Amino acid sequence: RRFGTGEKAKPASIYSMFVRIYTHARLEWPSLIAAVVCVIAVSLLEFVVPQLTRFTIDHLIPNKRFDRLFLIGGGVLGAAIALGGLRFISTSLMASIGQKVLYNLRNDLYRHMQSLDVSFFDRNRTGDLMSRVTNDVSILQQMISSSMMQLFTDFFTFTAIAIYMLWIDWRLTLLLLATFPFMILTTRVFGKRMRSSFRTVQESVADVSDHLQNSLTGIRLIKSFTAESYESERFSERTRKNMDANIQVVRLRAAYEPIIDFLNYIGLAIVLVFGAWLAMKDQMTVGTIVAFIAYLRLLQNPIRHFSRIINTIQQSAAAYERIMEVINTKAEIIEKKGAIALPPLRGHIAFSSVSFAYSNESKVLDAFSLELEAGKVTALVGSSGSGKTTIAHLIARFYDPQDGVITIDGYSLKDVTLDSLREQIGIVSQDIVLFNGTIGENIKYGKHDSTEAEVIAAAKAANASGFIESFPQGYDTQIGERGVKLSGGQKQRLSIARAILKNPRVIILDEATSSLDTESEQYIQDALAQLLRGRTCLVIAHRLSTIQQADQIYVLEQGCIVENGTHDELLRRQGRYSQLYELQFPQTDAAQ
Ligand code: ADP
Numbered sequence: 001r002r003f004g005t006g007e008k009a010k011p012a013s014i015y016s017m018f019v020r021i022y023t024h025a026r027l028e029w030p031s032l033i034a035a036v037v038c039v040i041a042v043s044l045l046e047f048v049v050p051q052l053t054r055f056t057i058d059h060l061i062p063n064k065r066f067d068r069l070f071l072i073g074g075g076v077l078g079a080a081i082a083l084g085g086l087r088f089i090s091t092s093l094m095a096s097i098g099q100k101v102l103y104n105l106r107n108d109l110y111r112h113m114q115s116l117d118v119s120f121f122d123r124n125r126t127g128d129l130m131s132r133v134t135n136d137v138s139i140l141q142q143m144i145s146s147s148m149m150q151l152f153t154d155f156f157t158f159t160a161i162a163i164y165m166l167w168i169d170w171r172l173t174l175l176l177l178a179t180f181p182f183m184i185l186t187t188r189v190f191g192k193r194m195r196s197s198f199r200t201v202q203e204s205v206a207d208v209s210d211h212l213q214n215s216l217t218g219i220r221l222i223k224s225f226t227a228e229s230y231e232s233e234r235f236s237e238r239t240r241k242n243m244d245a246n247i248q249v250v251r252l253r254a255a256y257e258p259i260i261d262f263l264n265y266i267g268l269a270i271v272l273v274f275g276a277w278l279a280m281k282d283q284m285t286v287g288t289i290v291a292f293i294a295y296l297r298l299l300q301n302p303i304r305h306f307s308r309i310i311n312t313i314q315q316s317a318a319a320y321e322r323i324m325e326v327i328n329t330k331a332e333i334i335e336k337k338g339a340i341a342l343p344p345l346r347g348h349i350a351f352s353s354v355s356f357a358y359s360n361e362s363k364v365l366d367a368f369s370l371e372l373e374a375g376k377v378t379a380l381v382g383s384s385g386s387g388k389t390t391i392a393h394l395i396a397r398f399y400d401p402q403d404g405v406i407t408i409d410g411y412s413l414k415d416v417t418l419d420s421l422r423e424q425i426g427i428v429s430q431d432i433v434l435f436n437g438t439i440g441e442n443i444k445y446g447k448h449d450s451t452e453a454e455v456i457a458a459a460k461a462a463n464a465s466g467f468i469e470s471f472p473q474g475y476d477t478q479i480g481e482r483g484v485k486l487s488g489g490q491k492q493r494l495s496i497a498r499a500i501l502k503n504p505r506v507i508i509l510d511e512a513t514s515s516l517d518t519e520s521e522q523y524i525q526d527a528l529a530q531l532l533r534g535r536t537c538l539v540i541a542h543r544l545s546t547i548q549q550a551d552q553i554y555v556l557e558q559g560c561i562v563e564n565g566t567h568d569e570l571l572r573r574q575g576r577y578s579q580l581y582e583l584q585f586p587q588t589d590a591a592q
């Protein structure tokens, strides 16, 4: 299982679900109390009409009390109006309580997700996580707004009516209640199955959402591989799973409801037969039987609703489990107690015998040591997969090594606060992430409280102001999702401007120029030179032309440093570096 750290979540008990939800609700007690009062008033009012019926049949009709008929009519009408008003108030109160739960839960979930480690997002699919925040939370909200209200009302009505019926005629009521254990049993048996079916439904929704997320963002790739029909096929496989799971749910419900109805009819039969028998023996009035049947219907309403509510509750329980899996996943990269805030850095970074593996895979770094001198440019070269990006990620503490220590200005990364560390590190990488919004907003991401002048200065330093100002809307130009409206070089310069604005002490360039053509590379080289000035720099390069000026170059092979020195020293050595260099620049080799 992909989730969390690997353990399967226990099915949550319905009870703990309610407790948890209502703690998330941070309820406003006055409105909850008002809703409860309305609900109680509704269940009391429900008594009035059957009582009036009984009174009419047993007293008014035999005594020909024409003068009282208007009272009966008025009574029923008054009860109906009051019921309507109270239901309106309680429904709107409960709906707003439900919306607040939704609001709080969704925000808590999002906040918690933001706090989780990078490795959590490596393990889980984006679409699946998205469906937890959207679909699963909505299911819970539905339950809280409508079903909880219904359940509440029904519970009061049911209890009150059951007590009253016992009081009118306990023998008949007890006979009637004999059908209840069967109902509870049926509900339990079906409830368990429904919950697991709902879980399948929600997982299939997650699959669909995951597929959508992937294929919509990768639409260009799909088209270039003419894979549209292949993708549609795979999509329909997932929607078919969703359909099958839903059909399964509907079948369960279709079997459950008739069983409950059948038990209800048995109840009705009992009342009719024994009621008539008692009436024939003059032990019960006709009005009482009629009232009893009316109450029986009121008693059965909650049970009929209950079958639907139990559905929603089981569905919510499945959604709740999926939400709790996220909430119960704890970040492993956390600040220890008493972590200190890093002072402004000089930027000396040291790895000493660091061993690291992603989850259970083989070690990427094994007893690895490296030193980056403060204020100097250190370059790291090596074939792809040798662990260069991993080193960058370890410096930003996206992952913790299993062994060894990484220090920055002598502080172990584990002893300092995450914010104070990451605020002073800038990473510019080859996969540029830009957010949908304007150019200005994307640069400002480096420092949210920066002024317009600072943004413009950063763009200038990054060689980006020229192309930005050539757009009619300048800094207010919308860049489209992930910057689709910009070229590769433009995106890269925006990401450099963003890093310049952030002004970190340590800067890591992870193959920042690898996907660029030579023309934009020149622009970017200049921009990068601006960015690197006066900072500790780690330049991970795939193009050797980017690193000739580095103060120190390290050559990495399978997680080990095999050579180091300056460009000239390394070329003279005729080792791995010069091999790589020859591969890239065969003709300049002779000139060296
Ligand atoms: P480089 O940047 O030098 O090309 P990386 O540091 O990205 O290499 O990767 C080193 C090794 O770690 C590779 O074998 C790669 O498959 C593996 N790796 C990289 N990222 C992850 C990840 N998030 N989860 C698991 N393995 C990873």
Ligand code: MG
Residues within 6 Å of the ligand: 388, 389, 390, 510, 511
């Ligand atoms: Mg890499």
